[in-house]
Amino acid sequence: MRIPVETYTLSNGLRVVLSQDPATPIVAVNLWYHVGSANERAGRTGFAHLFEHMLFQGSEQVGANEHFELVQRAGGTLNGSTWLDRTNYFETMPSHQLEIALWLEADRMARLLPAMTQEKLDTQRDVVKNERRWSVDNQPYGTWWERLPALCFPGDHPFHHSLIGSMEDLSEASLEDVAEFFRTYYTPDNAVLTIAGDFDAPIARTMVERHFGAIPRGNGRPPLADMSVPPTFGGWRREVVPDAVVAPRLFLAFRVPPAGDGDWYAASMLGAVLGLGEGSRLPKRLVRELQIASDAGAYTFDLSKGSDLLICDVTARPGVSAERLETEVAAEVDRLITDGVTAEERERALALLETSWIAGLQSAGARADKLSQFATYKGDPSLVNEEPARHAAVTVEAMNAFARARLGAGNRASLLYVPNAAQEAE
Amino acid sequence: MTGTAGLPPRPIAGVPRAYEFPAVHRFALANGMRVVVAPMPRLPLVTVLALIDAGAASEASGLEGVASLVTRTLAEGAGDLDGAEITARFERLGTAFDASADWDSSVARLTVTRSRLDAAFALFATVLRGATFPPADVARRRDERLAELAQQLAEPRGLADERFAGFLYPPTDRYARSASGTPRSVAALDAEAVRVFYADHYGPRTTTLLLVGDITADQARLLAEAQFGSWVTGARAAAPVEASPGAVRRRVVIVEKEDAPQSELRVGHVGVPRSHPDYLAIVVMNAILGGLFSSRINLNLREKHAFTYGASSGFDWRRGAGPFVVSTAVKSEVTARAVEEIMREIDGLRAAPPEPAEVALATDYLAGVFPIRYESTSAVAGALAGATMFGLPDDWFARYRDRIRAITPTAVHAAARTHLDPDRLMVLAVGDAGVIEAPLAALGLGAVERHASDDDPAEVAR
Numbered sequence: 001m002r003i004p005v006e007t008y009t010l011s012n013g014l015r016v017v018l019s020q021d022p023a024t025p026i027v028a029v030n031l032w033y034h035v036g037s038a039n040e041r042a043g044r045t046g047f048a049h050l051f052e053h054m055l056f057q058g059s060e061q062v063g064a065n066e067h068f069e070l071v072q073r074a075g076g077t078l079n080g081s082t083w084l085d086r087t088n089y090f091e092t093m094p095s096h097q098l099e100i101a102l103w104l105e106a107d108r109m110a111r112l113l114p115a116m117t118q119e120k121l122d123t124q125r126d127v128v129k130n131e132r133r134w135s136v137d138n139q140p141y142g143t144w145w146e147r148l149p150a151l152c153f154p155g156d157h158p159f160h161h162s163l164i165g166s167m168e169d170l171s172e173a174s175l176e177d178v179a180e181f182f183r184t185y186y187t188p189d190n191a192v193l194t195i196a197g198d199f200d201a202p203i204a205r206t207m208v209e210r211h212f213g214a215i216p217r218g219n220g221r222p223p224l225a226d227m228s229v230p231p232t233f234g235g236w237r238r239e240v241v242p243d244a245v246v247a248p249r250l251f252l253a254f255r256v257p258p259a260g261d262g263d264w265y266a267a268s269m270l271g272a273v274l275g276l277g278e279g280s281r282l283p284k285r286l287v288r289e290l291q292i293a294s295d296a297g298a299y300t301f302d303l304s305k306g307s308d309l310l311i312c313d314v315t316a317r318p319g320v321s322a323e324r325l326e327t328e329v330a331a332e333v334d335r336l337i338t339d340g341v342t343a344e345e346r347e348r349a350l351a352l353l354e355t356s357w358i359a360g361l362q363s364a365g366a367r368a369d370k371l372s373q374f375a376t377y378k379g380d381p382s383l384v385n386e387e388p389a390r391h392a393a394v395t396v397e398a399m400n401a402f403a404r405a406r407l408g409a410g411n412r413a414s415l416l417y418v419p420n421a422a423q424e425a426e
Numbered sequence: 427m428t429g430t431a432g433l434p435p436r437p438i439a440g441v442p443r444a445y446e447f448p449a450v451h452r453f454a455l456a457n458g459m460r461v462v463v464a465p466m467p468r469l470p471l472v473t474v475l476a477l478i479d480a481g482a483a484s485e486a487s488g489l490e491g492v493a494s495l496v497t498r499t500l501a502e503g504a505g506d507l508d509g510a511e512i513t514a515r516f517e518r519l520g521t522a523f524d525a526s527a528d529w530d531s532s533v534a535r536l537t538v539t540r541s542r543l544d545a546a547f548a549l550f551a552t553v554l555r556g557a558t559f560p561p562a563d564v565a566r567r568r569d570e571r572l573a574e575l576a577q578q579l580a581e582p583r584g585l586a587d588e589r590f591a592g593f594l595y596p597p598t599d600r601y602a603r604s605a606s607g608t609p610r611s612v613a614a615l616d617a618e619a620v621r622v623f624y625a626d627h628y629g630p631r632t633t634t635l636l637l638v639g640d641i642t643a644d645q646a647r648l649l650a651e652a653q654f655g656s657w658v659t660g661a662r663a664a665a666p667v668e669a670s671p672g673a674v675r676r677r678v679v680i681v682e683k684e685d686a687p688q689s690e691l692r693v694g695h696v697g698v699p700r701s702h703p704d705y706l707a708i709v710v711m712n713a714i715l716g717g718l719f720s721s722r723i724n725l726n727l728r729e730k731h732a733f734t735y736g737a738s739s740g741f742d743w744r745r746g747a748g749p750f751v752v753s754t755a756v757k758s759e760v761t762a763r764a765v766e767e768i769m770r771e772i773d774g775l776r777a778a779p780p781e782p783a784e785v786a787l788a789t790d791y792l793a794g795v796f797p798i799r800y801e802s803t804s805a806v807a808g809a810l811a812g813a814t815m816f817g818l819p820d821d822w823f824a825r826y827r828d829r830i831r832a833i834t835p836t837a838v839h840a841a842a843r844t845h846l847d848p849d850r851l852m853v854l855a856v857g858d859a860g861v862i863e864a865p866l867a868a869l870g871l872g873a874v875e876r877h878a879s880d881d882d883p884a885e886v887a888r
Contacts, residue, residue: 025442025443025444026801060433061433064729068719068720072718072790072791075791075793094794095443096439096441096442096443097439099437099440100439103437124732126757127729127732129757130688130732130733130756130757133755138687139581140577198443207437211434278513279514279516287570288510288566294574317569318573348517348518351518351519352517352520352521354520355521359802362468362801364801
């Protein structure tokens with residue numbers, strides 16, 4: 001079960017990945033730009049994401065609302081997303097509509113700025129502020145995904161600050177910022193273009209050259225600040241957040257190697273043992289046996305630079321105290337360190353990961369995104385095909401050694417939400 | 427727009443390649459159980475789905491949520507296996523037993539690799555046929571559902587959805603309460619209620635088994651006969667659902683959430699049952715109104731006014747008349763203006779037929795994305811289950827795209843005039859009453875009712 005991969009680079013530095021699968025007449029176009037909130041300058045938190053919104057506001061040959069309209073008219077789906085260290089844009093099209101997607105992506109990569117206006121920026125700034133209200137401010141536990149990186153990375157680290165950004169910084173963003181960010185980061189040599197699904201490779205190559213070939217290379221993006229951090233937290237950090245919530249929720253994070261690097265696969269396997277599926281340790285103990293939690297899981301944050309995080313995410317039943325929740329979650333992690341993982345737990349995790357790997361291959365868009373990811377982060381899209389083997393290569397001994405080294409009290413960060421009323425009563 | 431000199435011009439589309447929805451094989455076992463098989467042999471993966479003809483609409487008054495609790499407790503015990511052991515066995519096979527109940531049906535499903543299908547399917551059948559519902563596990567699952575409800579009602583979106591239905595439908599209507607039950611009804615459920623519902627509704631005559639993926643019709647028949655051929659129960663088909671007319675007057679309701687930075691808005695009225703002959707025209711009409719990013723309501727509220735991160739409309743399709751609702755979250759200060767714009771768009775679509783190009787955007791989109799929607803075994807199984815539940819003709823998917831493309835501006839306009847009714851619209855906002863009440867009152871849509879967030883209309887009136 002391998003994703004076919006063909007890769008080459010245009011003279012302007014754009015890396016191109018082609019992955020053919022003619023089973024259904026669908027083709028996915030996927031662009032990763034190697035820029036995210038980590039690249040924002042001081043006072044501009046949220047800008048990388050606001051900029052992503054601006055990329056849907058038209059370009060020299062594309063009208064204001066035309067980007068979405070042309071794709072939908074062609075019978076395709078589309079979107080974009082911003083993460084700490086990358087931004088992606090993607091369309092899935094009926095295969096005979098491949099070229100319209102390439103043309104749209106190329107026009108905005110080459111000629112975004114002629115279409116930028118103050119009015120469009122002001123509108124998208126307000127849209128993003130509403131996105132912040134909707135997903136963060138007016139949502140129980142909604143601040144977790146900006147508080148957790150802030151707790152886990154030092155104040156001057158590029159992953160420390162908020163991805164969605166502060167209202168103040170969003171207000172400050174200007175058209176000059178748009179132009180500068182575009183010229184610096186939205187260049188062919190800072191991007192990967194993947195085409196996956198039903199297409200003819202020679203024709204696709206010709207289309208790619210026609211639309212992207214003449215776009216000039218960038219002037220070299222500035223280097224990121226040093227992303228390295230010590231391998232562990234060196235202690236147990238805690239932040240308690242009183243919030244308008246009905247029950248406590250704990251995010252217990254461990255610093256682990258960057259996603260896809262060496263021992264990261266042991267962390268990923270331990271995440272599955274702890275919290276993938278109802279039969280994994282945290283749900284079995286906290287939800288089924290102790291009945292103090294309504295939901296429990298564990299996952300990696302998937303950061304590819306400096307350090308990733310393995311996170312246990314457990315929501316208490318209403319009425320259960322935050323202290324009890326944290327104590328029992330920690331006790332379950334301690335038990336894993338002390339008693340070790342069994343061979344059966346490892347087999348269970350591998351079986352679940354195998355099914356989800358194959359299920360993920362069904363979607364052209366998902367295949368394209370994975371290929372762009374590995375090309376961007378690891379320099380080689382074909383490494384995506386090694387994922388099952390790399391997980392399978394993790395032995396019980398390696399998991400136990402990793403758990404002893406990285407899951408103990410010397411490498412923990414607790415972000416603990418508590419209901420407002422409970423906090424006042426204490 | 428023409429291309430700028432020297433730049434590659436806007437491309438034209440190539441020649442479409444033919445697409446066929448997976449071939450569907452249908453047969454029945456001797457005990458009456460229907461089997462639907464759709465081979466998709468590209469990857470070694472199979473989705474198994476059992477569709478049981480009993481959902482929330484089949485529940486007796488006071489037992490709201492029992493259908494859902496049955497699905498949550500099916501895998502808590504079967505034969506001599508307990509819940510922990512069943513879970514462990516499924517997960518060792520790389521899969522999970524996933525069951526849930528909706529208005530008109532209950533569904534149990536799993537997706538598994540082909541090499542593990544036989545073992546997973548045998549366990550799937552053991553659970554579906556032999557669930558034992560241990561009282562302690564039923565109680566735990568009930569309490570988990572209560573915790574989930576508490577979380578949902580603390581969340582502005584969940585609260586808005588819940589209260590919209592509660593105020594829209596008369597309290598005697600099942601649709602006034604969540605399909606998974608209310609805090610009061612769920613708290614009253616126990617193992618006995620769960621066993622009775624299961625005994626009444628689960629059996630070969632009420633179940634359709636769907637197998638989609640790397641499997642042939644012959645292989646599916648052998649598996650189905652081996653595991654379900656001897657299944658006999660007294661379960662009966664669900665009674666037909668009565669369509670409710672719902673509220674007939676305009677209402678404006680505020681559900682108070684102090685200091686909320688946004689209002690969760692719901693604007694709508696009771697729609698029509700899935701069986702309505704205007705279904706496809708309504709689907710296209712809704713795509714133009716608020717079903718797409720490029721729809722009128724989203725372009726107005728988001729891209730023109732920047733009131734919101736997004737706004738959409740939808741008809742909730744059920745055997746009975748589910749709601750039509752426009753949903754969005756807007757900055758508190760512009761709540762009333764957003765309501766005005768929503769009403770303007772509804773009026774606008776009723777006032778004149780849309781331009782052919784606008785209808786083509788919707789129909790080309792709906793026809794074009796059809797193959798994209800059905801890339802996975804799980805999506806195809808879900809679609810076939812829906813078609814079974816609503817009794818759609820066997821050629822529904824084969825003909826869908828042509829029928830969508832045949833919808834005209836006139837048909838869209840007629841659907842808007844018939845199925846959007848400004849005089850019956852209910853406006854519900856979960857938000858900061860101090861900021862939004864006066865502007866909402868000034869719209870002149872009627873008296874503004876204020877309710878506390880824990881004021882549940884469906885319970886109060888019972």
